[in-house]
Amino acid sequence: MNADHFTTGASLRxxxxELENERKRSWAPEALAVNVNQRAALVAGHGLQPHVVVGDTLPPASLATxxxxxxxxxxxxxxxxxVLVFFRFAGCPACNIALPHYRDTLWPALRAAHIPLVAISPQPPALxxxxxxxHDLPFPVATDSNLALSRALGITYVFDAPSRSARTGKRRHQPRPERHRCVGAAQARRDRNRARPDRAVCRYFTRLDGPYGNTGDPVRSGVAH
Structure with a gap:
């Protein structure tokens, strides 16, 4: 399996x-500026706070589906x-693009390899x-209650003042020796247009020996143990 042949990330990008261009066409300039400035601040500050890296062991966590x-x-x-995929909330436009994309691309290969995929949000199950x-999602969708796991991974942030004013009350969140819960690959990016989670998953499995790696399958995928 060659990661260079795995191109679904480009399609998602x-x-x-397209979503960004639609916002530029349809949003009021003031609202667009709030969104653009918030994202620019997050990109500029990325890496200043610790987040999950390869080799970390995740804390025990129970998630309600x-x-x-x-x-x-x-x-x-x-x-x-x-594979753990973290997303914001059910009405998030980008999440409604990403999750069905993973349904159609990542999930079939993961299912064939008997690798679980779980999508995780801070919203309660009812929402x-x-x-x-x-989207008729075939994989489990679960709640990270009180953002406990997301905070342990270092993938949350608080809106800046203009964003808080525009979205009052909302918070943006963005998943050998004993290897349970040990992170094998991770991608935490503040700019979704540069994120390639599909490629990170693919590259991880090209390094594995045994039933999950180097099998000749088009995709054998996984992110976190």
């Missing part, structure tokens, strides 16, 4: 750019790697049902 079950990181990683039904 193009869809994000939309279908009423509870899953733990230990259960997810008991048989090998697992997350909307995005699951809208």
């Amino acid at each position: 193009n869809r994000f750019l 939309v279908d009423g079950h509870t899953i733990t990181l230990d259960e997810l990683s008991a048989q090998g790697p697992a 997350l049902k909307e995005i699951v039904s809208r």
Whole structure:
């Protein structure tokens, strides 16, 4: 499996750019400036605060799923790697682009390789049902209650003052020796247009030996143990 042949990230990037262009056409200049300035500040400050890196061991976590079950990181990683995708909330425009994209690209290969994929948001399960039904998501969608796991990974931030004024009350969040919960690959970016989570997943599995790596499959994918 050659990561250079894995091109779904470029397609996702193009869809994000289409979203940005639509905002430029349709948003009021003042609202667009708030959004652009907030994202620019996040990009400029990226790396100043610690976030998850390869080799970290994640804390134990239990996540409530939309279908009423509870899953733990230990259960997810008991048989090998697992992929965690963090997203903001059910109504987030970018999330409604990314999750169905992963449904159509990442999920089939992961399912064939018996690798779990879980999408995680800080919203409660009752509110997350909307995005699951809208896109007929076949993988679990779960709640990171009180942002405990997201904060442990260092992937949350608080809106700046103009953004707080525009979105009152909202917060933007963005998943051997004993290897359960040990991070094998991670990508935490403040600029979604530069993110290539699909490629990070693919490259991780090209380095693995055994049933998950170097098998000749088009994609064998995973991010975090």
